[in-house]
Amino acid sequence: xxxxxxxxxxxxxxxxxxxxxxxxxxxxxxxxxxxxxxxxxxxxxxxxxxxxxxxxxxxxxxxxxxxxxxxxxxxxxxxxxxxxxxxxxxxxxxxxxxxxxxxxxxxxxxxxxxxxxxxxxxxxxxxxxxxxxxxxxxxxxxxxxxxxxxxxxxxxxxxxxxxxxxxxxxxxxxxxxxxxxxxxxxxxxxxxxxxxxxxxxxxxxxxxxxxxxxxxxxxxxxxxxxxxxxxxxxxxxxxxxxxxxxxxxxxxxxxxxxxxxxxxxxxxxxxxxxxxxxxxxxxxxxxxxxxxxxxxxxxxxxxxxxxxxxxxxxxxxxxxxxxxxxxxxxxxxxxxxxxxxxxxxxxxxxxxxxxxxxxxxxxxx
Amino acid sequence: xxxxxxxxxxxxxxxxxxxxxxxxxxxxxxxxxxxxxxxxxxxxxxxxxxxxxxxxxxxxxxxxxxxxxxxxxxxxxxxxxxxxxxxxxxxxxxxxxxxxxxxxxxxxxxxxxxxxxxxxxxxxxxxxxxxxxxxxxxxxxxxxxxxxxxxxxxxxxxxxxxxxxxxxxxxxxxxxxxxxxxxxxxxxxxxxxxxxxxxxxxxxxxxxxxxxxxxxxxxxxxxxxxxxxxxxxxxxxxxxxxxxxxxxxxxxxxxxxxxxxxxxxxxxxxxxxxxxxxxxxxxxxxxxxxxxxxx
Numbered sequence: 001x002x003x004x005x006x007x008x009x010x011x012x013x014x015x016x017x018x019x020x021x022x023x024x025x026x027x028x029x030x031x032x033x034x035x036x037x038x039x040x041x042x043x044x045x046x047x048x049x050x051x052x053x054x055x056x057x058x059x060x061x062x063x064x065x066x067x068x069x070x071x072x073x074x075x076x077x078x079x080x081x082x083x084x085x086x087x088x089x090x091x092x093x094x095x096x097x098x099x100x101x102x103x104x105x106x107x108x109x110x111x112x113x114x115x116x117x118x119x120x121x122x123x124x125x126x127x128x129x130x131x132x133x134x135x136x137x138x139x140x141x142x143x144x145x146x147x148x149x150x151x152x153x154x155x156x157x158x159x160x161x162x163x164x165x166x167x168x169x170x171x172x173x174x175x176x177x178x179x180x181x182x183x184x185x186x187x188x189x190x191x192x193x194x195x196x197x198x199x200x201x202x203x204x205x206x207x208x209x210x211x212x213x214x215x216x217x218x219x220x221x222x223x224x225x226x227x228x229x230x231x232x233x234x235x236x237x238x239x240x241x242x243x244x245x246x247x248x249x250x251x252x253x254x255x256x257x258x259x260x261x262x263x264x265x266x267x268x269x270x271x272x273x274x275x276x277x278x279x280x281x282x283x284x285x286x287x288x289x290x291x292x293x294x295x296x297x298x299x300x301x302x303x304x305x306x307x308x309x310x311x312x313x314x315x316x317x318x319x320x321x322x323x324x325x326x327x328x329x330x331x332x333x334x335x336x337x338x339x340x341x342x343x344x345x346x347x348x349x350x351x352x353x354x355x356x357x358x359x360x361x362x363x364x365x
Numbered sequence: 366x367x368x369x370x371x372x373x374x375x376x377x378x379x380x381x382x383x384x385x386x387x388x389x390x391x392x393x394x395x396x397x398x399x400x401x402x403x404x405x406x407x408x409x410x411x412x413x414x415x416x417x418x419x420x421x422x423x424x425x426x427x428x429x430x431x432x433x434x435x436x437x438x439x440x441x442x443x444x445x446x447x448x449x450x451x452x453x454x455x456x457x458x459x460x461x462x463x464x465x466x467x468x469x470x471x472x473x474x475x476x477x478x479x480x481x482x483x484x485x486x487x488x489x490x491x492x493x494x495x496x497x498x499x500x501x502x503x504x505x506x507x508x509x510x511x512x513x514x515x516x517x518x519x520x521x522x523x524x525x526x527x528x529x530x531x532x533x534x535x536x537x538x539x540x541x542x543x544x545x546x547x548x549x550x551x552x553x554x555x556x557x558x559x560x561x562x563x564x565x566x567x568x569x570x571x572x573x574x575x576x577x578x579x580x581x582x583x584x585x586x587x588x589x590x591x592x593x594x595x596x597x598x599x600x601x602x603x604x605x606x607x608x609x610x611x612x613x614x615x616x617x618x619x620x621x622x623x624x625x626x627x628x629x630x631x632x633x634x635x636x637x638x639x640x641x642x643x644x645x646x647x648x649x650x651x652x653x654x655x656x657x658x659x660x
Binding site: 081083084086087090108112179182185186187188224225226227228234235238239240347349350352353356357360361363364 | 422423424425442445446449503504507508509510525527529530608612613614615616621624625626627628629630631632634
């Protein structure tokens with residue numbers, strides 16, 4: 001009999017594991033509320049706030065501090081890509097008060113009239129922002145969004161294995177580095193590198209330009225060993241590859257981990273991403289959402305976020321609080337000259353799936 | 366796994382006598398029927414419906430009837446991905462069978478008091494999330510990992526070899542993850558295997574090879590078939606292991622479908638690929654069932 005019980009338990013375990021994917025670690029966590037301290041300005045709304053943000057981007061300690069100070073109970077849900085966020089938001093599955101889209105998604109959401117305008121008088125800390133990160137082309141006048149963190153895509157070189165100087169995308173994708181390269185698993189990114197190497201603006205994703213980029217990328221992709229957007233640093237740290245084209249934040253962590261890694265901003269120019277905070281039209285607590293935006297823009301809070309996740313902080317007052325070592329990290333903070341050459345993405349609509357199809361077909365060629 | 370559920374219901378065969386089920390029988394069945402309708406019938410119908418739809422620029426589904434998604438799906442690019450995925454799944458199934466059968470046979474023939482413990486040992490790895498175990502394989506197989514360290518230290522190879530991010534790593538990951546799905550069904554067959562049958566085979570002059578091929582294999586074939594299906598079907602569509610251990614340079618059909626629902630912003634096309642995959646599974650199940658009925 002005992003055997004049968006064990007078998008049953010075993011099969012139950014299998015049934016659970018067999019579903020293919022482990023549950024997301026997004027468990028909505030409620031933080032305890034302190035009703036008494038709620039500020040009068042927010043009293044029209046229930047003291048609640050639902051945040052839908054990237055994983056590994058807003059430290060829990062910052063969220064806890066906001067809850068304690070305002071008495072607003074915060075629930076957090078995470079996503080791993082802009083498209084995942086869009087899919088959930090548009091399906092109307094949950095009611096979110098704050099989302100954290102990247103620049104081209106902000107543009108698309110504004111175009112589709114899916115964002116709520118923000119009231120600048122409720123967010124006085126907007127004054128702390130670097131003028132270069134406000135009034136950007138995807139949201140003129142910041143009517144709908146507040147920049148949270150920015151960053152670039154760049155090249156990480158393991159100088160112990162690669163002695164030659166790498167300056168550009170075309171230096172990376174050379175036959176001698178075949179099987180030694182990790183790149184972001186992101187079709188839009190890969191196509192943008194090809195466009196930049198041809199001197200075409202990254203947002204001109206017409207059929208004609210895609211046809212021009214195709215031969216370039218078809219030479220590049222067979223050289224790639226690993227495609228990874230979540231943690232491209234792993235393959236570099238393990239020694240399986242020696243060159244990577246990765247997010248600035250990942251690069252910053254590698255630079256901190258080992259002196260042998262070097263950060264290079266491609267000579268052709270690169271993608272500057274600006275992740276913003278925005279309030280969807282369907283939000284139930286827009287007042288609390290704006291209170292959170294203002295809280296995030298406080299210098300000491302923003303500096304705390306930078307400490308946990310070393311991206312390019314657009315908050316000038318917060319940057320004044322960072323240590324010289326943090327500011328000297330080339331992957332976190334590009335020079336003004338490098339920054340001037342970077343381009344932000346705009347929404348490319350239906351072309352997105354053509355880009356995806358092209359890159360997939362070149363991967364399997 | 367749910368796809369395997371209908372087999373026993375249909376497999377009762379002509380020998381079982383029929384009568385009209387009463388109200389109580391329906392009440393007992395109700396939870397199962399509701400579960401089937403809610404989590405299998407409706408989602409599948411929705412998938413098929415979306416596969417004939419269009420989408421707007423943000424990726425929202427627009428219900429205009431079109432065959433375009435299916436016309437695109439028959440492009441050589443996706444067929445090649447599908448063939449690769451089927452090939453990995455086939456290799457995984459064959460290796461799982463070769464490794465799993467002896468293990469299952471050994472456990473099934475072991476003294477009764479040992480069987481529970483041995484089965485537990487098969488299941489122990491499942492107490493941790495398969496994602497964590499897959500990440501462990503990344504550490505083991507990497508260039509600076511344990512395997513390469515041993516190979517170089519023992520002088521077998523002068524230089525570390527590339528193990529991770531290759532088709533080898535994909536199949537290894539799949540075999541490791543799905544092996545218990547092969548062992549458990551074969552074990553149940555072996556446990557029921559009548560030892561007298563094997564003795565009879567020997568008494569009638571059969572050698573070990575013949576006894577194995579003509580007595581043991583046919584008698585345990587239900588377990589082998591069930592195990593093969595349980596390994597083959599999820600292996601085709603698995604995308605987490607293939608992405609992590611294959612490095613994404615050899616995309617599988619599961620990965621491609623996943624991408625359509627996310628970065629590709631093309632749910633209808635993903636749904637069309639998913640529906641085609643479903644058709645393949647249904648045909649495979651139908652063929653094995655017909656095979657069984659003929660036996």
